[in-house]
Structure formats: structure tokens, C-alpha cells
Amino acid sequence: xxxxxxxxxxxxxxxxxxxxxxxxxxxxxxxxxxxxxxxxxxxxxxxxxxxxxxxxxxxxxxxxxxxxxxxxxxxxxxxxxxxxxxxxxxxxxxxxxxxxxxxxxxxxxxxxxxxxxxxxxxxxxxxxxxxxxxxxxxxxxxxxxxxxxxxxxxxxxxxxxxxxxxxxxxxxxxxxxxxxxxxxxxxxxxxxxxxxxxxxxxxxxxxxxxxxxxxxxxxxxxxxxxxxxxxxxxxxxxxxxxxxxxxxxxxxxxxxxxxxxxxxxxxxxxxxxxxxxxxxxxxxxxxxxxxxxxxxxxxxxxxxxxxxxxxxxxxxxxxxxxxxxxxxxxxxxxxxxxxxxxxxxxxxxxxxxxxxxxxxxxxxxx
Numbered sequence: 001x002x003x004x005x006x007x008x009x010x011x012x013x014x015x016x017x018x019x020x021x022x023x024x025x026x027x028x029x030x031x032x033x034x035x036x037x038x039x040x041x042x043x044x045x046x047x048x049x050x051x052x053x054x055x056x057x058x059x060x061x062x063x064x065x066x067x068x069x070x071x072x073x074x075x076x077x078x079x080x081x082x083x084x085x086x087x088x089x090x091x092x093x094x095x096x097x098x099x100x101x102x103x104x105x106x107x108x109x110x111x112x113x114x115x116x117x118x119x120x121x122x123x124x125x126x127x128x129x130x131x132x133x134x135x136x137x138x139x140x141x142x143x144x145x146x147x148x149x150x151x152x153x154x155x156x157x158x159x160x161x162x163x164x165x166x167x168x169x170x171x172x173x174x175x176x177x178x179x180x181x182x183x184x185x186x187x188x189x190x191x192x193x194x195x196x197x198x199x200x201x202x203x204x205x206x207x208x209x210x211x212x213x214x215x216x217x218x219x220x221x222x223x224x225x226x227x228x229x230x231x232x233x234x235x236x237x238x239x240x241x242x243x244x245x246x247x248x249x250x251x252x253x254x255x256x257x258x259x260x261x262x263x264x265x266x267x268x269x270x271x272x273x274x275x276x277x278x279x280x281x282x283x284x285x286x287x288x289x290x291x292x293x294x295x296x297x298x299x300x301x302x303x304x305x306x307x308x309x310x311x312x313x314x315x316x317x318x319x320x321x322x323x324x325x326x327x328x329x330x331x332x333x334x335x336x337x338x339x340x341x342x343x344x345x346x347x348x349x350x351x352x353x354x355x356x357x358x359x360x361x362x363x364x365x366x
Contacts, residue, residue: 023157025164034152035161037209038145042168044206045105048199049138050176050284052112053077055184055192056131057263058277062189063121070263073131078251080132081139088140097148098210104141105204108134112197116190146355151212159356163299166352170292170344174285181281185273243361246313246354254320254347258327258340270333279333283340290341291348294319298349306360309353316353320346 029036060069081088091100111134118127145165153161184192262283266276273279294316302308320343327339 023154023160025160028153028157028160028164032153032157032161034210034212035149035157037206038148038152039164039168041101041105041203041206042145042165043172044199045108045203046169046172047176047179048112048196050173050288051180051183051192051199052115052134052196053284054177054180054277054281055189055196056115056127057280058184059118059189060124060127061263061267061276063118063124069124071260072128074260074263076128076131077135080135081142082248084136084139085143088143091140092143092147096212097144097151098207098212100144101141101148102204102207104137104144105200105207107137108141109197109200109204111137112193112200115193115196148210148212152210159360162356163295163352166348166355167292167296170288170290170295170348173288174292175288177281177284177288179281181273181278181284184281185277243354243357246350250317250320250347250350253317254324254343254350258324258343262340265330265336269330270336282333282337286337286341287344290323290344291351294345294348295352298353302353306357309357313350313353313357316346316349318346319343319349322346 029039056073057070060066060073064070111130114130115127117123118130146162149161149165150158180192183195262280263276266272266280266283268276270276270279272282298312298316302312323339323341323343323346325339326342327336330336
């Protein structure tokens with residue numbers, strides 16, 4: 001029975017792919033088995049990620065009471081993936097991407113459980129070390145996940161898969177931050193770390209369900225080509241280099257400072273829960289909702305058209321700036337939440353659409 005259902009699903013998918021229009025979100029999840037497993041793994045691992053964020057921020061604020069210490073935590077979270085990005089990209093091209101995803105999830109499981117060893121202010125160095133290690137490993141996971149998408153989706157499915165992956169990140173930010181804030185504020189920080197560790201184990205199980213097609217190019221050969229061609233290609237095509245820089249730009253302009261500020265705001269101005277964990281969870285939750293809804297609704301207008309995607313990226317920066325202006329006066333918690341929501345709409349548009357432009361315009365071997 002299961003075999004017949006799978007065969008029927010493949011037939012329906014083939015018929016759908018004969019249509020040049022982009023595949024819908026529901027159809028992609030329903031009929032693409034490999035993407036369904038990848039998406040399920042992403043959902044549970046992201047849930048744990050946001051538990052870890054809220055728990056780590058609450059723990060360091062509780063142990064030190066220092067805004068500088070919290071700022072260092074967020075700096076480490078952002079810099080670690082950037083530090084390993086060149087090597088991570090090469091690994092995503094040279095090695096089996098499914099195995100790389102599984103290996104990173106297993107490694108992150110052990111690292112997260114080690115957070116339980118942080119008990120006092122004297123252990124803050126361990127929290128920073130574990131955070132650096134965790135996000136360095138995550139820096140290998142994300143490129144591998146992006147690189148595997150063309151292997152398991154058709155050209156008609158690729159744009160939808162990318163948009164759904166980004167929207168899932170946003171939705172799980174909203175759910176994970178909200179649930180993580182309540183869990184941390186009521187059940188405690190250690191419980192949040194334990195849940196985080198088990199989510200990576202569940203993600204690993206889901207990843208084993210992916211079956212890579214046999215007709216994909218040899219990873220080592222592809223990696224060697226990409227390593228020698230990627231940088232010269234970007235230098236020869238300034239337009240592509242500009243698109244590739246959008247993620248770093250949005251992180252510096254709209255995300256980095258605001259994330260650190262949210263911790264201080266929740267702890268000093270609008271305190272709900274232990275160390276402001278619940279109010280911090282709410283702030284991240286509205287960020288997730290905004291960054292998820294923004295690209296989804298904007299894509300109804302842009303479709304997969306390059307020109308529309310580029311112009312909407314510019315609009316995304318403007319929307320993000322408006323959000324910061326709304327939140328900055330700290331008039332009330334609802335106004336801060338509204339500002340964060342608007343800011344994240346703009347940031348989500350820039351992040352998702354710049355990624356989609358790269359996937360659509362860069363040669364596969366790059």
C-alpha cells in the first residue's frame with residue numbers, strides 16, 4: 001500500500017513539473033519525499049535553536065547581570081558561522097551533503113548537552129566556548145542544506161523550496177522563541193537546553209530518510225571546480241558579488257544591534273518572567289512572524305522575476321529602517337513589538353530574495 005502511494009505521488013509530481021509555473025508549498029511537501037524529510041529535520045532543529053537562544057541569553061543575564069556579557073554572546077553567535085563560511089562552502093561542495101548534514105546534527109547534540117555544565121559566573125567562559133563551537137558547526141549545516149536543494153528539487157520547485165525553508169526559519173523563530181521563553185521562564189534554563197539537545201537527535205533521524213539521486217555530479221569534482229571558479233566568477237560579475245553581500249549587510253544594518261538591544265530591553269525595561277525570558281521570547285516571536293510573512297506576501301507580487309526581486313530587496317531595507325524607528329523610543333512593550341515586527345518584514349525580504357537571486361542566476365558549478 002505504501003509503495004503504491006509513493007508511486008502515485010511520483011506520477012502526480014511528474015505531471016505537476018510539466019507545468020512551467022512554480023510549484024506550490026503544499027504540493028512540494030506532499031509529493032517531494034526527499035524535501036519533506038529535509039523540511040521536517042529543519043523544523044525540529046530550529047525549534048531547539050531558539051530554545052537555546054532564549055536559554056543562553058537568560059542564563060548569562062542571570063549569572064552576570066552584564067549587558068556587555070550578553071553582547072559578547074550575540075557577537076559570538078554571529079561571527080562563528082562567518083569565520084567558517086569559506087571552509088563550510090567547500091565542504092558542502094566536496095562531500096556527500098546528506099552525510100554532512102547528519103554529522104553536524106550529531107555533533108551539535110553533544111555540544112548542546114554540554115551547556116548543562118554551565119552553573120556559575122565562573123563558567124561563563126565555557127558558555128562562550130560552547131556557543132562558538134555550536135554555531136561554527138551550524139555554519140557547516142546551513143550551506144549543506146542550501147546546496148542539497150538543487151539535488152532533491154526540480155527547477156520549478158527550487159524557488160518554492162528556498163522560500164519555504166526561509167519561511168520555516170521565521171515560523172520556528174516565532175514558535176520556538178515564544179515556547180522557549182515560557183519554558184525557560186517557568187521550567188528553567190536547564191530544561192530548555194535538554195529539549196534543544198533532543199531536537200537535534202530527532203532531526204538526525206529525519207535526515208536519514210533522504211535519498212540522493214544517483215545522477216548528481218561527483219561531489220569532490222564539483223567541489224574542486226567550485227573552489228577554483230567561485231571567487232573569480234564573483235570578481236568578474238560585480239552584480240553577483242553585490243547580491244551575495246546582502247546577507248552580511250542586513251545582519252549589520254538591521255539585525256545585529258537590535259538582537260543585543262532586545263535582551264537589554266527585556267531585562268531592564270519590560271521584565272516578564274525570570275530575567276525577562278518571557279518578554280524576550282515575545283520579541284523574538286514577532287521577529288519570526290514578520291520575517292516569515294514578509295517574503296511570502298511579497299513573493300505573490302514578485303514571483304520568480306529577477307527585476308521584481310531586486311526592486312523588492314531595496315524596499316526591504318526601507319521597511320526595516322521604519323521598524324527600527326518605531327521601536328527605538330521604547331514607548332511601551334507593544335510599540336517595541338510592533339517595531340520589531342516591521343523591521344523583521346524588511347529583513348526577511350532582503351534575506352530570502354537575495355538567496356533566491358543567487359540560486360536562479362549563478363551557474364550550478366559555482
